[in-house]
Amino acid sequence: MGDGKSDVLQGTLDLMVLKTLESMGPLHGYGIARRIEQVSNDTLNLNQGTIYPALLRLQQRGWITTEWGTSENNRRAKYYSLSRFGKKQIEKETESWQRIAATMARFLATPR
């Protein structure tokens, strides 16, 4: 991308969503999307809509649960929160991601 933003890597969105929910508690889809944008300092080329398939994926695995609630503008909205199972998974996923990142870093650090 010419505007200096990078695409979201396959599989990283899920972990971003999990971490967001871990730090923020129950949140609706828009909230999660905004939070990810803020944390990434708008360096990510994220279509907000793409978090919905990611949310569905996590839901199907039973890592997050949903519940209808009322948003700040008094509108019905679906809130997502981490399940107990999901909390355990975060550790594993984090670890695996860190391993990949470290490996990548080693590759990049290798002098030409």
Add this chain to the structure above:
Amino acid sequence: MDWLRILWSRCAAFFGTKKLDEDLDEELLAHIDLATEENLRCGMSPQEARRAALLSFGGVAQIKESYRVQRGLPFLDVLLQDIRFGTRQIWHAPGFAFIAVLTLALGIGANTAVFTLTHALLLRTLPVRDPGELVRLSIDVSATGTRDDNAPLNLPIIEAIRRQSHSFHDVFAWCVYDFPFRDGNVNSGLHGAIVSGNAFESLGVHPAAGRLLTPADDQSGGGPDGLAAVISYRAWVARYHADPSVVGRRVIVTDHPATIVGVAPAGFEGVIVAEHPDLYLPLEFQAALYGQEAKHDGGRLWLQTFARLNSGVSQKQASAEMNSLFPHILDAVLPPAIRHMPVVENSRFAVKPARTGWSKLRVQYTEPLLLLQLMVGAVLLICCANLSGLFLARASARRVEFAIRGALGAGRLRLMRQLFVECLMLALPGALLGVGLAWMAGPWILHMLGNAEAQEAISMQPNPAVLGVTIACAVFCAVLFGMAPAWTASHASMEAALRSAQPRTAAGSTGLRNWFVPFQVSLSLTLVVLAALLGTTVTRLLTDDSGYRTENVSFALTDFLRVPEKGEALVTLYRRMAARIEEFPGVEHVSIAAVAPLMGVRWSDDFLAVANKQRTRPVESMENVIGAHYFSTLSISILSGRDLENNDSDRNSCVVSEAAARLYFPGTSALGKTLRNVIHHSRTGEADTYRDCQIVGVAQDTKYDALRELPPPIVYLPITVGEGGSTNGGSTLFFIIRARSISTARSAYLAALHELAPSSPEIPPVEFNQIFQDSVARERLLSVLSGFFAMLGLLLSGVGIYGLVAWNVTRRTTEIGVRMALGATRPRVFLLVIRHVAGLLAIGVLIGALAALFAARSIHTFLFEVQPGNPWVFVLSALVLMMIGLVAATLPARRALTIDPMQALRTE
């Protein structure tokens, strides 16, 4: 277990689509609203705020779509969609659907019916432990050109194998047997087998009650329970209402007390296919009946033998090992006279896989079944060609529909998939109906086997294997007849289709469709020629002069093994019995014969003419041992001389058939000459001895064991005393009875039997006519079924041709209209339409004739007195096919003549 959780949630979502869609809509709307509000707070105008919100969200429709695909079961969703659509299509054209389903039902039904029989007879794996290890051990005598399958073994050979071979374990023997069975006052016959004591252990089957036979039961003198008997599960349920107390019950089997020790498991039918044994006894039963000598007789081959291969030993290795041992085993077991007979010298030991058991029916029916399987395969291909044509026609009628769907974004694969589902929706009901048809035809097909035992034992009920093959058939058909239309549909050019509703010129698919007709016609012609050849064979067999008159003649097999009379007295008993039966009112003639004609039994002996100086080597001839009136009973005329007398004055006389007279006394009259019967001393190995007999009569030629052969030379010897206290024809001879009716013969025979030999088992007489008909059972099965398949092929080809011409006329309506407007006469138009199809027919007939010639050559062994290349058969078959083709073409072609040029041009 992630995938399970995901699958579960997908399944759950599949059923709540509507609610979930609403939820998703609401959630996404809330998202946009929240984003818009935030943008408003940042100071954007309402319009700008909403636009920015949508922009940062991305494509709403795409997100929804990918969300849905991930949420439910998209494959199933699409399938349901296709099925709904297909149902509507079928609903709109019920006639088309009806014809398609019916065609398929016939095609698939024929396949299922034949396959059910093939499966039952050839393919079903035995329900025993590790059936793959099982092999059948036998002696291959085919090197000497005998038609018979491999010969069985006997106990001394089996024991030698057990001792010397390292290739096998669990070598066991099996012999099919019919038992007279008495339990209390209930007297009946039970079909079953005598087996070596280790048979059940070796097969690894477990009793339903009590215990099964063990080697201890097979000791000489009987086991712990005396003579132990095992009954089948079927007999247990039918006779004893599955009462477990049947174990220990005392019964009488052929006059010998036996104890039922257990019940074989349900569904176990032994190792001989197409048999359903109800009673199993140890081999020791043979010793109980006929003495230990009979059980251990090395000169007789009577035990079907099976074994398990040791692990790591291949069938080839086992065979190699056995063939190095085999000559030594034969040396030790066989008497020298038999050992050095050419048949034995040239024989080899055979180790054959027996995963599916063994049956003598396989010898007879393996090839016919494969032939029938090929024929039904051809019928199925004709069906598919028909349906393919129909579907192509419909596909071209639906061109606009396909084009619109394509224009709306349906991919090529999606279109093909939908068409395929539609085909499958016709094929599966067709298959179901086909299974029903096959099931109904089952008893009829079995009846044609002409084997009462097999008829009862073979189940024509559809089983999983058969259903699997049927469904595979249906899917195969759907692919085959769906392929062409799907291909052309997906290749249809959209704008061309949308522009003109009625194509004027031939589309790409026409060429393809044309080829179905020659294809169908050539297959049909092959079927018709084969059916005609096989039909001619049966007719020739049945009408060829056999030398016998079969009406009102019955054969009664009589077992005089246990009558007190021996030697002379036994011969007298036979004669008295024949005379006694003859006294009953309605009985015309009665005679005795060791070999009943046309039952597939051969008995030959070596004879030489004493007067003839040149011919010193004995020549083989068929032989029979008969009583007086044999010739009059079977309506065989005596050409010169006289019949044998019903007493011992003819002890040294004989009657020969014309062929035998020619063979031994060429050029002179055989009457009064002496014929020498050379007797090889099989048991003792002593020098050959001989017996002379004087020819007192020459009888007309007759066929002997089968209708297929020309009348062989036959020597008829009178019944006299033979070896070991029995007659020279053995202890089980036939009474041959000609009476007013079959029932008269039966009651007279049974009455005489009760009177003169009450200890003998009652075996009901069989009709000669039935035997006559059943002796061509194999040919009959082939000819009737192939005839039926040929008719089916003809019918389907006719329908196919009709369809093609009808479609062509519709397609070319405008063209024909133009031609007529320009002055074409009606006959010319008619010719135009017919010429095209006649050309296709001719191509089909030519290709078909070649294919038929090839096919006919390869079945020449089934034929009798008709050459595979018989020109009449070919010409008539081709004519029939051409006629049906032209009639099928004429019907729709007539419609071309009624086209009104003005009307046709106006619709343009």
